[in-house]
Amino acid sequence: MSESYTIAALKVGDETAFGEIFKDFHEKVYFYILSKTNSSYIAAETTQLTFIKLWQYRSSLIETIPLSAQLFRIAKTTFIDILRVENNKAKLLNSQKFNRTFFTDIHENLETEELRQKLQAAIENMPPVRRKVFELSRNEGLSYREISKMLSVSVKTVENHISLALKQLRHFLTLLLTTIAFLFF
Numbered sequence: 001m002s003e004s005y006t007i008a009a010l011k012v013g014d015e016t017a018f019g020e021i022f023k024d025f026h027e028k029v030y031f032y033i034l035s036k037t038n039s040s041y042i043a044a045e046t047t048q049l050t051f052i053k054l055w056q057y058r059s060s061l062i063e064t065i066p067l068s069a070q071l072f073r074i075a076k077t078t079f080i081d082i083l084r085v086e087n088n089k090a091k092l093l094n095s096q097k098f099n100r101t102f103f104t105d106i107h108e109n110l111e112t113e114e115l116r117q118k119l120q121a122a123i124e125n126m127p128p129v130r131r132k133v134f135e136l137s138r139n140e141g142l143s144y145r146e147i148s149k150m151l152s153v154s155v156k157t158v159e160n161h162i163s164l165a166l167k168q169l170r171h172f173l174t175l176l177l178t179t180i181a182f183l184f185f
Contacts, residue, residue, distance in 0.1 A: 007063045010054075018058075021067065022051055029075045036079065046082055050075040115176075122172040126165055133161035 009017035029050055034043035053074050061070055123131055129151075136142045136150065137158075144158040151158075 007061050007067055010058045010067075011061055011063075013058070018055060021054070021071070025068065025071055026051070029071065032072065033075060033079055042079070042082055042086075046075060046079045049078045049082070053078060118176060119169065119172075122169060123165075126168060130161045130165050130168075133158055134165040137162055 006017050006021060010021065026047060030043050030047040033046045034040060037043060050071065054071060057074075061067070123134060126134065132151070133147055136147045137144070142150070144155050144162070147153075147158045148155045
């Protein structure tokens with residue numbers, strides 16, 4: 001069967017002609033696309049869509065152009081369409097991941113900021129000397145000896161204030177975590 005006769009038969013909806021074309025070109029189209037992508041999924045998808053399009057647009061085939069050239073042109077455009085769709089899917093997924101990460105980070109930062117503010121409030125509720133000793137130790141990074149000289153108190157007094165400050169903060173954090181656990185569980 002000549003190609004022009006096959007195109008003419010295909011144009012009038014001859015399913016036998018289509019079956020012969022499918023049998024002759026299916027593997028060629030598949031392996032052509034596979035050689036371009038190394039993806040059996042994309043090769044199979046492109047091949048299937050190529051033959052669907054060949055059947056759908058059979059009336060627009062040109063009998064003077066070899067069927068193989070027209071078929072591979074359909075395969076190339078189908079392949080490009082599939083790559084565009086896959087690329088758009090990847091962009092969408094990356095965008096969604098970015099949004100999820102972005103909002104998760106914002107939420108975590110807000111929670112961290114809220115916790116920091118609550119801790120700062122707990123520190124501000126300490127007696128003045130205890131708060132001053134704690135802030136000099138934790139915020140300024142001064143040693144107990146440096147704090148004792150600065151405040152004209154003994155090193156033992158500084159140790160005692162730090163110990164009491166840490167107990168007070170532990171108690172505050174325990175209450176805070178208990179409240180959070182109660183609210184969310």
